[in-house]
Amino acid sequence: MQMTKNVTLARAEALPDHAPIKINAMGINVFYGEKQALFDVSIACPDRAVTALIGPSGCGKSTFLRCINRMNDTIVGCRVDGRIEIDNEDVNLKSLDPVVLRSRVGMVFQKPNPFPKSIFDNVAYGPKIHGFASSKSELEGIVEHSLKKAGLWGEVADRLHQPGTGLSGGQQQRLVIARAIAVNPEVILMDEPCSALDPIATAKIEELMDELREQYCIVIVTHSMAQAARVSQRTAFFHLGRLVEAGTTEAIFTNPTDPRTQDYITGRSG
Amino acid sequence: MVWIVLVLLTALSALAYGLGRRKAKAAGKGHSRPNYQGAYVALWAVVPAGLLLAVVLVFGGRIEHAMLSADAPAAVAELPSEQQEVFYGDARALAAGKATSGTYDFGPLKAHLDAKAAQSARQHQIFLTAAIGLAIALALGGFALAFSRLKPDFRARNRVEGWVSGLLIACSTLAVLTTIGIVASLAFEAFRFFQSVSPLAFLFGTEWSPQIAMRTDQVAADGAFGAVPLFAGTFLVMLIAMIVAAPIGLYSAIYLSEYAHKTSRGVIKPLLEVLAGIPTVVYGFFAALTVGPIFRAFFNWVGAQTGGPLGDYLMQVQNQMALTAGVVMGIMLIPFVSSLSDDIINAVPQSLRDGSLAMGATKSETIKNVVLPAALPGVMAAMLLAVSRAIGETMIVTMAAGLQAKLTLNPLETVTTVTVQIVTLLTGDQEFDSPKTLAAFGLGLTLFLVTLTLNVIAMRVVQKYREQYD
Incomplete structure (x- = not known):
């Protein structure tokens, strides 16, 4: 009861007024075997905004991200307790098929991971397995649309049938974003999407995030404080498996309430 | 002293x-x-x-x-x-x-x-x-x-390292020279064979009966050294072996690498590797004494039930046939295929699986659409290596396939293979100037060239595949 009250409070005071809540996690505990990785994390992520998760390595921010699309289910011995609502529906129920959930929640990984297939087949992969396209032309339409949204169309339009692994790192990362967009998700999770990229490619991805947030709820894990400040509207600081502080990015970076947050963003710890 | x-x-x-x-x-x-x-x-x-x-x-x-x-x-x-x-x-x-x-x-x-x-x-x-x-x-x-x-x-270190690298070079040179020596002796004897039997007659002749040439009153008749029936027999046995080994090996590799729980993997993998350690001669008498009689009994029983000309044919099926040798050879190759394929499937980066699962693909869709296509070149290479082992395998076919050189694709007939013929030609008293004995070198050279080609192709494919991830 107490917990629910806190969450309501958090909603009331920390969210920008215009943003409805998309993801609402309540009392999340994650265990890898005997070891507990997350302790009672409660956080709300607004729709049509970027929420950044920051914190030192091993603080549990990626673990939390992977709870949202139940990727932790693929890890043997991992247990997730708590309630994760997407549009007020608990997605952490055993009875809910993670396969269905993951078609609503796209994910982009740290290292670009295009399949060893052509650029076209990479993007067409999701629509094909979910049966979105009834004809070849419709499929081509989806691929083109997704690549355009990911800002990659101009660069690859004339070589759609060449292998996706032949692209540069930054292009590969935009390709997998296009691949995620192609299944028309509601949420896009990004796990340090720029850590393997150079500054120019990073700038492009950040620009892209800014455009994508007009349509999607984006949650990003990042090690770069500057990136969190640039792209996110809300920031949450994790430390040792606990959520220390969450609020608008501006508030977290200019006026953190917790000394640990203060130390981390000013570079005194981490 | x-x-x-x-x-x-x-x-x-x-x-x-x-x-x-x-x-x-x-x-x-x-x-x-x-x-x-x-x-x-x-x-x-x-x-x-x-x-x-x-x-x-x-x-x-x-x-x-x-x-x-x-x-x-x-x-x-x-x-x-x-x-x-x-x-x-x-x-x-x-x-x-x-x-x-x-x-x-x-x-x-x-x-x-x-x-x-x-x-x-x-x-x-x-x-x-x-x-x-x-x-x-x-x-x-x-x-x-x-x-x-x-x-x-x-500069003692440089000198000592010079000595050591000299030793290493000497060892590798020895290995290479030995290989060259083997190939040269094979080629030399094969050349002597092809002086008495034309290569065309050897490669394209359809009748194999080298014993005829042993009679003193008869010169080696060209027709007696037609190796096509041997190639056909080798191919037939290899094909049956791969029909058994390829799917079972591949599927067990998929199970082991993708589905098996850690504990069951820990039990099954060593068990499969035990299979790989059984000497082929043991497989040979397993084929000759267990599988052969079972197959014969089965086909004879089916023959008795059906009757007619087909029934009569099935009634006289023998222990020794291409099917027996092929099936047992396939069993022998299962661990070979599965352990190679398992390694290759495991080498597919986890990030690809995660990427596919995160798209909402099921596990089987992920395996079918992402993991297997990525592993395909390596799996093909594993299959080619298995094929070249099947072609070179001797003991099982010697004991279970028969000795008669028949040009047939019927798996219920006895067939003979290149390796079996080499064994029969080179056992017992030898005369190293008769085409009968030299034929073994002709066969050996052909076999060597075929397996070499297969291995080179397999290695090339594996190399290409490696570049994709590294």
């Missing part, structure tokens, strides 16, 4: 190492660390002397033999050369206090024999003393030379 010297040399090398090291340590910090300086001295003390001793051990007998036969008495010189060989051999045996060979009776030459024995005894003594003396001189000389060279700025 020589062995004692070898032991002494070992002791000397340890001593040289210790002394060199001590001198280097005493001299203070220099270019190379003290153990390299010690190793340098030890190498110089041991290697030249060791090489000399090796030469003496290998060629000493011959050298002494040559020395003994240099001034042959007239009576001995008149003997045929092979008798002379035995004569000197006997003389050396007498000198060493051993019994003579007794191959020939040298009664009238007894005096000469005794004289030569005495000469051999003296000569052996001198030879041995000289060899050992030289070895000791070389060891001490080498030691003194190397030891005097040691100075702080002496």
Whole structure:
């Protein structure tokens, strides 16, 4: 009861007024075997905004991200307790098929991971397995649309049938974003999407995030404080498996309430 | 005596190492660390002397033999050369206090024999003393030379590394030369075979009965060396083996790498590897004594039920048939295919699986659409390696496929394979100038070329596949 009250409070005071809540996690505990990785994390992520998760390595921010699309289910011995609502529906129920959930929640990984297939087949992969396209032309339409949204169309339009692994790192990362967009998700999770990229490619991805947030709820894990400040509207600081502080990015970076947050963003710890 | 010297040399090398090291340590910090300086001295003390001793051990007998036969008495010189060989051999045996060979009776030459024995005894003594003396001189000389060279700025490490890389080069050269030698001897004998049987008749002839050529009144008829039935038999058995091994091996690899729980994987994988350790001859009698009779009983029973010409045919199916050999060979290849494929599937990066699962693909969709296509080149290479093993496999087919060269694709017939024919051609008494025996080399060369091609293709494919992720 107490917990629910806190969450309501958090909603009331920390969210920008215009943003409805998309993801609402309540009392999340994650265990890898005997070891507990997350302790009672409660956080709300607004729709049509970027929420950044920051914190030192091993603080549990990626673990939390992977709870949202139940990727932790693929890890043997991992247990997730708590309630994760997407549009007020608990997605952490055993009875809910993670396969269905993951078609609503796209994910982009740290290292670009295009399949060893052509650029076209990479993007067409999701629509094909979910049966979105009834004809070849419709499929081509989806691929083109997704690549355009990911800002990659101009660069690859004339070589759609060449292998996706032949692209540069930054292009590969935009390709997998296009691949995620192609299944028309509601949420896009990004796990340090720029850590393997150079500054120019990073700038492009950040620009892209800014455009994508007009349509999607984006949650990003990042090690770069500057990136969190640039792209996110809300920031949450994790430390040792606990959520220390969450609020608008501006508030977290200019006026953190917790000394640990203060130390981390000013570079005194981490 | 020589062995004692070898032991002494070992002791000397340890001593040289210790002394060199001590001198280097005493001299203070220099270019190379003290153990390299010690190793340098030890190498110089041991290697030249060791090489000399090796030469003496290998060629000493011959050298002494040559020395003994240099001034042959007239009576001995008149003997045929092979008798002379035995004569000197006997003389050396007498000198060493051993019994003579007794191959020939040298009664009238007894005096000469005794004289030569005495000469051999003296000569052996001198030879041995000289060899050992030289070895000791070389060891001490080498030691003194190397030891005097040691100075702080002496580049002992580079020298020692030079010696070691020389050793490595020598070993790899030996391996390559041996391979070249094998191929050359194969090619040479095959060439002799193709002088008596035309390559065209060999490669495209459809009748194989090399025994005919054994009859003295008959020259090797070209038709008797047509290898097509053997190739067909080899192909048939290989095909059956792969039909068994490819799906079972691949599916068990998929199960092991994608589905199996850690504990069940820990049990199943070693069990499969036990299968790989069974000697092929054991598979051979498993085929001949267990699988063959079961298949025969089955087909005879089916024949009895059906009746008619097909039934009659099935009634007379034998133990030995292509099916028996192929199925058992397939069982033998299962662990081979599965363990190679398992490694290859495991090498597909986890990030690809995560990427696919995160798109909302199920596990089986992920395996079918992402993991297997990514692993396909490697799996193909594994299959090609299995094929080349199936082609080269001998024991199972020898025991379970039969010996009759029949040009057939019916798996219920007895067939024979290239390897089986090589075994039959080269067992028992041999005449190495008849086409019958030489045919084995023709077959061997063909087999070698086929498996070499398959292996090269497989290696190329694997290489290409590796580049994709690294």
